Amino acid sequence: MRNAESLYDLRVDGDRLWRRLEALGEVGAILGPNGERGCARLALTDADREGRDLVVGWMRDLGLAITIDAVGNVVATRAGTDATAAPVMVGSHIDTVRTGGRFDGNLGVLGGLEVMETLEQHGISTRHPISVAFFTDEEGARFQPDMLGSLVYVGGMALEDALDVRAADDNARLGDELARIGYAGPTPCPTATAPHAYVELHIEQGPVLEDEDITIGAVTGVQGISWTELTIVGQSAHAGTTPMRLRHDAGYVAAAITAGVRAIAREMGGTQVATVGRCELLPNLVNVIAAKATMTVDLRNTDEARLEKAEASFHALCDQLAKDEGVTIERRSLARFEPVEFDEGMIKLVQRTAQRLGHSTKMMPSGAGHDAQMLARVCPTSMIFVPSVNGLSHNIAEFTKPADISAGANVLLQVVLAKAMEGAV
């Protein structure tokens, strides 16, 4: 076995990782008007199947032991020297939003594979096994809630409930789509074995690291998420003949809620954010008052009490608008996750490792949701962030520089090695 010092000299092959990112990015590729190269690989679509097949092929090439569980999570494991030791797990997701990029999620999975290949190439054994996972439907763009696969993996949602979730776009049943693409696997879910530790490499998806010229974020936790779908029912009527005071305008109420939740977030300040990302009007015609609006509200805060305050203000706003305009508003919760704090030892390990590799670092919370927040329920967890150019993500222009990708992957490698060698004699 190599000593700790020589293990510290080990480095990933950044070019190989980049090539895999490019290859996976070709699956479901979408091109922007200015040559941007994005990705549309919604969960459990044909494109998702193609992406899964590609990654599973790479896992097989590396000789990893692959399991596919009942909700479609794929876990590939490299054995350790101690058969009784729990695996150190790395991973993320390979599904994307409809107008996504090539790095969100993919980096954590392919960075994990790169760690495996580096260890293999140098003939390095670890005491703990090492697993690389990709979890089903992290994005929640097609099936809600988001982080669904990792949530079921840790026992936070019953498998049967997850399989019965319906798609927001075509009402397809998750379990049926899973079977259709060939990823309803035989391995039981939730998992019977909690990992020894979990670490996820991810792009920041925001502007902070770039703005402060920092290479590595040591992620302290993930903010709370509250997703609600609203169905507003008014009455369609003639746009020319109906006086303003006699309208029951679902379109107006949707717009007032959009402006209202933004005002709530602005007034609350701090980390509070509010977004209306989807809004559909019926019948959606120029001269007809909208009879119905369906919309979503996404509220997030790092502090649970403040998130609850934002939700209370949002609900009060809906009640007031329903009364004033004479419409009904039905609220349906799509996702609700409390803020998560990661394990202090893991956060410090990420920070120390990055500093030792010569990188500037920053401790920071995550604004986006991640599979890591689910794994944090069952094992010590943290994340490694690398900068997003112009802070963009969930956007086809999403980009992270190759040098930052390599930097993050080398931090991942060293963090994994540190955890996987624990207890070795």
Ligand code: GLV
């Ligand atoms: C997942 O990507 C989310 O934070 O919405």
Ligand code: MN
């Ligand atoms: Mn992601």
Ligand code: MN
């Ligand atoms: Mn995402």
